[in-house]
Amino acid sequence: MSLSYIRKDMLAPQAPPISQSGVIRWVRDNLFKGPFNTILTLLAIWTLYQLIALSWPWLANGVWSDANSMADCRKIVAASAGPDASGACWAMIRERWSQFIFGFYPPSLWWRPILAFGLLFVALAPVLYSDNKSAMSKLCGVVGALTVLCLIGADGFSFHTVLAIALMAALTALAAIKPRLLLIVTLLFPFVALWLLWGGSIWGPITALLGFTVMVVIYGLVAPKLGPVMGASIGFIAACLWWLFLQSYVSEAWQALLPFQLTYVNSDKFGGFLLAFVIGVSSISISLPLGILLALGRRSDMFLVKTLSVGFIEFVRGVPLITMLFTASLLLQYFLPPQTKFDLILRVVILVTIFSAAYNAEVVRGGLAALPRGQYEAADALGLDYWQAQRLIIMPQALKISIPGIVSTFIGLFKDTTLVSFVGLADPLRGITTIVRADIAWKGIYWEPYIFVGAIFFIVCFGMSRYSMYLENKLKTDHR
Amino acid sequence: MKKSVFFGALAATTVLAGAAFAGTLDDVKARGELICGANVGLTGFGAPDATGAYVGFDVDLCKAIAAAVLGDAAKVKYVPTTGETRFTALASGEVDVLVRNSTWTFSRDTDLKFDFVAVNYYDGQGFMVKKELGVSSAKELDGATVCIQTGTTTELNLADFFKANNISYTPVTVGDDSEALRQYDAGACDAYTTDASGLAASRASLANPADHIILPEIISKEPLGPVVRHGDNNWGDIVRWTYYALLEAEEKGITKANIDTVGASTTDPEVKRLLGLEGDMGAMMGLDKEWAKRAIAASGNYGEIFEANIGTSTPIGLARGLNALWTQGGLQYAPPFR
Known part of the structure; x- marks a missing residue:
């Protein structure tokens, strides 16, 4: 028997209707779902079109070469695109890029900031990728190669370049073989960078480093008897005494004995992104540990420590950064004895650090508050003392929670470095741009420097933000 | 108790500061460098060029002062100042002289305790x-x-x-x-x-x-000129008369190029006094005989400085106008060197 109305063979599967698949479905689901979304989409498309229609001719007519002034640019644009066309004048960047990057740092010494910048990433590698050996050596290798390329561009195959190639190769090899030893580079980096950037006698940074040795030795002697806090404070005081009273004599004596120095570069030669990075990197790296200490102080049971921390944090957070900068540049000068030379960049770094430490303290405190009480009690139950508990149990978890907030503070801090233009330092955004515009050849230029500087800031800040996301993913241990 | 100690220290610092300010000339000489508060972004008047060297109408006056005091027009450190920081920088002693297109007004002269020693540009x-x-x-x-x-x-x-x-x-x-x-x-x-x-x-x-x-x-009326602190009259005199030397040089036709030949051939007693060939005018304010000669040789006389930085031959193309010499219908007038 046969049931003719029953199909026996399967139909070949058909593609879903056009409206339910591919681009059309995506567009319908995402752009035109309902009247409200449709209106929004149309509005967005219209706005985008307007923006592009406005800026595209300007960008397309951009002039890069053959122009040495705004007038030249205008002539070239008029010749190529008609008399009423507008065009970007990137020739200004071609001619003045070095001021945006290095300020007025002498061109023959550019190898020093370049090398310091390269070493910065080598020094950061073990901190950024503490347990990822391959990432660490990759970073070192790439940065080393880029540094060498920049050096060849800036200086040709000079003695410094060859030396830098050898140094970068050695550090990359070190990262591949014994990554833990790279931490030594990290610890030495501040002194090396200081010496490379400002120059002067090599004995300055070495004797400054000895101050830390003094601190460690005294800590080792005192801590077992009086505890870590007393050890650290007495060590710190001893180191300060060394820096204030002994260091200069010792370094001068060594300089007389074994003279070795780089050409000294005065702070007023610093500008552009060199300045932004000097202020940003030093403030970021000092303010994080300071912020952690302040956060611990604020949660401490000790009345004095707690009061001081709260007072400091609230005072600093209550004052705008501009006020702090004006204090650094103007007010301090009244309180110091006349004729004291207290470097303006150093003053600014100190106050920016203080500012960012207060913010970091609150971010870290948020992380501490988010930890369940059980974690503290577990640490106590294991018989750990305060510092051990912080180091092994509390901080790793609290910092993990605070990563987005901390990185956000850092990004804000890095962008805030442009505010130093208000105290007469040549930051890339306003300081250098003003200087460039004061040249009659480039007077009247408006968007180009902002776009150039903005692009570099975006790259740096976006990089920081991506790294923080990578770190969050890596440290994610919950299974939410 | 603590408070009084603090204020005592503060007062002592202020007194010390005042004492130190009393001898700006000595400070400059000891330092071997003139610190000039400068503008960083005013086309033609003061700004660093592509190599970072400061150039401009105001900057040339700094150079002339350095040449007069220290004998070398290059011994100037330019401290960039903004409209907000300039007067505090001068009052706190961070700069020796402010040559930064600052308008001479009553309250700045009296209340802020500054001296506008001359007007190097009459603006409006x-x-x-x-x-x-x-x-x-x-x-x-x-x-x-x-x-x-x-x-x-x-x-x-x-x-x-x-x-x-x-x-x-x-x-x-x-x-x-x-x-x-x-x-x-x-x-x-x-x-x-x-x-x-x-x-x-x-x-x-x-x-x-x-x-x-x-x-x-x-x-x-915007009379712009160099500013110094109140109370150090000798330093004010030096800045003022260095500027007048540049004016006098223009009036007498002394230029950067002919300064040596004029010195050798002149019979004008005032030119002789100005160039230090007769008498010793520099000693009256703590400088040597040839201070004015060096100041003029640094960047030329007033007219030369004007033409080189902002004059009609430059793209800025400013006419002399009010800033012409009094002999040509302007306001620039140097008192006699006598």
Whole structure:
């Protein structure tokens, strides 16, 4: 028997209707779902079109070469695109890029900031990728190669370049073989960078480093008897005494004995992104540990420590950064004895650090508050003392929670470095741009420097933000 | 108790500071360097060039002072100052002299305790308009939109001028010169007002300078000049007379190029005194005989400095106007060197 109305063979599967698949479905689901979304989409498309229609001719007519002034640019644009066309004048960047990057740092010494910048990433590698050996050596290798390329561009195959190639190769090899030893580079980096950037006698940074040795030795002697806090404070005081009273004599004596120095570069030669990075990197790296200490102080049971921390944090957070900068540049000068030379960049770094430490303290405190009480009690139950508990149990978890907030503070801090233009330092955004515009050849230029500087800031800040996301993913241990 | 110790220390510091300020000349000599508060962004007057070397009309006066005091025009450290920081930098002793297009006003001279020792540029507020507007006098600007920088004296002058002439205007406030220029060029305002010297530079940087005119009315007095601290009169004298030496040199026809030949051939007793060939005028203010000669040799006389930085041969193209010598109908007048 046969049931003719029953199909026996399967139909070949058909593609879903056009409206339910591919681009059309995506567009319908995402752009035109309902009247409200449709209106929004149309509005967005219209706005985008307007923006592009406005800026595209300007960008397309951009002039890069053959122009040495705004007038030249205008002539070239008029010749190529008609008399009423507008065009970007990137020739200004071609001619003045070095001021945006290095300020007025002498061109023959550019190898020093370049090398310091390269070493910065080598020094950061073990901190950024503490347990990822391959990432660490990759970073070192790439940065080393880029540094060498920049050096060849800036200086040709000079003695410094060859030396830098050898140094970068050695550090990359070190990262591949014994990554833990790279931490030594990290610890030495501040002194090396200081010496490379400002120059002067090599004995300055070495004797400054000895101050830390003094601190460690005294800590080792005192801590077992009086505890870590007393050890650290007495060590710190001893180191300060060394820096204030002994260091200069010792370094001068060594300089007389074994003279070795780089050409000294005065702070007023610093500008552009060199300045932004000097202020940003030093403030970021000092303010994080300071912020952690302040956060611990604020949660401490000790009345004095707690009061001081709260007072400091609230005072600093209550004052705008501009006020702090004006204090650094103007007010301090009244309180110091006349004729004291207290470097303006150093003053600014100190106050920016203080500012960012207060913010970091609150971010870290948020992380501490988010930890369940059980974690503290577990640490106590294991018989750990305060510092051990912080180091092994509390901080790793609290910092993990605070990563987005901390990185956000850092990004804000890095962008805030442009505010130093208000105290007469040549930051890339306003300081250098003003200087460039004061040249009659480039007077009247408006968007180009902002776009150039903005692009570099975006790259740096976006990089920081991506790294923080990578770190969050890596440290994610919950299974939410 | 603690408080009184603190204030005592503060007072002692102030006294010390005062004592230290009393001898700016000695400080400069001991330091071997003149610290000059400079502008970093005023076309033609003061700004670093592409290599970072400061150039400009105001900068050349710093060089002349350094040459007179230290014998070397290159021994100047330029401290960049902004409109907000300049007076504090001078008062706190961070700079020895401020040569930064600062207007001499009553309250700055008295209340802020400064001395404006000379006027090296007589400026005034003017208007720039597009030619196609068909306006030939600022009094015809009734109902115009005017681009104006906020927070400056120019804003107040503008309001006064329009009120006095009983005409109306709409202000378009902008942050700085570059923004103003952009707004003006884009047609957001009919007129742009700022100091006439700045207007000339702005006009030169527009696409077609010939399409724009600077109206004849100057609605304010802006005497710009070097500033020193109150109380150190000797240092003030040095700055003042260095400037006058440059003026006197122009009046007597002494230039950077001919200074040696003039010195050898002159019979004019005043020129001889100026160049240190007769008498010892430098000693009266703690300098040597040839101070003025060096100051003139540094960048030339006043006229040469003017022409090289902002004069008609430069793109800025400022006419001498009020800044011509008194012998040519201007206001620049040096007292006798006697």
